[in-house]
Amino acid sequence: MAKTGMYVGLDIGTTSVKVVVSEYVENQMNIIGVGNAKSEGINRGIIVDIEKTVQAIQRAVRQAEEKAGIQIRSVSVGVPANLLEVENCQGMIAVNNDSKEITDEDVRNVASAALVRSVPPERQIVTILPQEFTVDGFEGIKDPRGMIGVRLEMFGLVFTGPKTIIHNIRKCVEKAGLTINEMVITPLALTETILSDGERDFGTIVIDIGGGQTTTAVMHDKQLKFTHVNQEGGEYVTKDISTVLNTSFNNAEALKINYGDAYPERTSASEEFPVDVIGKSEPVKVDERYLAEIIEARMEQIFGKSKEVLDEIDALSLPGGVVLTGGAASLPGVVDLAQEIFETNVKLYVPNHMGLRNPVFTNVISIVDYSANLNEVYQLAKSAVTGEKVAPQARQEAAVSKEIHYEDTSVEEEEYHDEPEQPAGESVKDRVKDFFSNIFD
Template sequence: MGNTGIYVGLDIGTTSIKVIVAEYVKGQMNVIGAGSERSEGLSRGVVVDIDKSVAAIQQAVRQAERKTNIEIQKVTAGIPANLLEIEPCQGMIAVADESKEINDSDVRNVAAAALVRNLPPEREILTIIPDEFIVDGFDGIKDPRGMIGVRLEMHGILLTAPKTVIHNMQKCIERAGLVLDELVMNPLSLGKLALADGEQDFGTVLIDLGGGQSTAAVIHDHKLKYTYVDQEGGDYITKDISVVLNTSFDSAEKVKRDYGYADSLQASSEEDFPVEVVGKEAPVTVNEKYLAEIIEARLTQIFEKMNQSLRKVGALDLPGGIVMTGGVTALPGIVELASDVFEHNVKLYIPDEMGLRHPSFAQALSLINYTANLSEIDLIVQSTLKGNYATNKSNYTAKQVVKPDSEQFRPANNQTATQKEASEPKKERFAGIKKFISNFFE
């Protein structure tokens, strides 16, 4: 499957904005060019200053246009999973055509019936994903068009998000002079790119470590089942380095990128590097191991909170293990550290497109991949949402995020005594650093 044409992915992140232009031909993605600009006006993945965000988006778009010699108009953008709610939906209609042959109009009507629901005023439906169609009691149908039937049903999944988050993102894109083709939930598109078909089917935890926040998503049976967002990301690691080493934020970021390790066991105590310290004329010498301990302390805290959340829903019982991506995963040793904390198989996803072989480009690429591979039936169902068929009433009690099925997702605690003993010395070693950092941020 795959549509043919030029697609543009716009990843509006907390620390950087990336624009990737690619051509899709017979299911193959050919990247033409990309642009990247330091992000402004965003905090923890959410737009907080529209004017600054618009300026940064325009800069990134102009970079991509110069490299590709293509005028960019339509884009597919991603939206973070902050306060995401996932809930099932279903609709049923009588087939309208006299011949009883199901057509596009019937599909739109049954999707519209599934969208009729009460929503609190602060929330908005982001997308509707059809799971199956049922024609006169026969289920498991992916595309009912052309079939003969009297009654048509659709079962699917609704993703809703805060109206403010959606509106501000749309406003930024429109004011940047762009047309929003699709607005996609980030974990949804990322799962389609980073996970193999079997991993999406049997179940896998996908972790995206970004600059502004860290997101864990459970993909099972090719569906997004659960998300967890930690409002700590790469920026928190940089702030920790800045405070502990008494250096500027920019200097701390450079030190992290050039000398940082996620796992202190891989860093050397004999390798030193200079750090510019506030209030001192001469740089101070710091060794790699000390820097790694600062980084590891924050990453361990992020992973431990994720681990607790994922174990509550039994997601770590899934056979697909854990797949990580995002800019922070470029730190050496992060797979080993995550394996120690989660006590589970962990692997890293890095795009293999020329010039984009860095995990920070995964999200923008996934947006292109997601849009280019939407089927006709997906496009018809989503066009119903764009036609404003959904109702919005205030007398509604918000539902919680849909948790994975309890029988398929049973909590597990497989940590052995040997593993616990091995982890104790490392915990003691970081206790002092954690306590110091907590005085500033916790």
């Protein structure tokens, strides 16, 4: 269940770094601050320049702080699915309490027992996700604390990823002056957040088309069963337009946004628009159909690669079909093209939050919502990975501060001003309208 308080999500994407500050009141998520800064130092979803990434994070954080009127201290950050591995795990311990009542420490110990495994030196355990517990043979228990038992077992999932990726994410967040509350597996957050209970149970495919890569995830039996990353995304569509039409990357991006369509049948060959071509003094006329064919070719390739891996595991037979999201998924005609290629029902997921009704924000909203809904049992099990024993509520309360201080900053590109002082009786929630009016300034 969602907690009460404030949570901050951070999504480090190829084209932009996004930060969302959300306040939970009676299990209702209210977004009160958003930051969106152009990414530099990230290629195909992977950090390649730490300093530039740090600066992008700081810019996005500053924007979110200004909108929300708080100082951000810690974040839940998304971890991409690159080379992600999901394995089943199982642990068993004897309850060592004299009263045989299962405690927090027993949950930590059984999670530690489940983590006894050989991990290659280049990989690292990101987190562990308890599925169920068994007490003295009684199965299907979600929270064993307070129960009486002699033998405690835990069944769960353990997520491992490349040490390099995890280290670089942690390094950038820390250099930006923040601490990490939670490292969230992005496709796990997506499938848990944007799918209905039935879609998670019976099986659904989520395809996240970002700027630098496309992530395919399969959820079935309410578990993340499979992930695949294709190092192609919306930027490759733009590069194709730039190359074929011999125009600059910025012009190509504008053409994609203003005139682009991924389904040529929806376009007209008689509708033309001017294109500034390198080496020519006058713009060249290009028709909508030709531009759509360029876009279609790349999107067909992206979807084709996803279809190949999905066919190998027979995932396209799942009743939930395909859910598309991500910035590049908002391009007109993408859903029609995907339906034709996957030959199953396809729909586009768009966030339903004021000012953020664009698939480009799906990841960061999912990260913050997923982390806010993590229960105490998960936190106890995760402490077996991190070694921390901080109470979940204490970590959440440390995420933000009502006062903003700017003594130390390395961001020089933008001038920043504190929010005007608010009347004592005015809450964060009262100021939401004012913040959203300038959310993308």
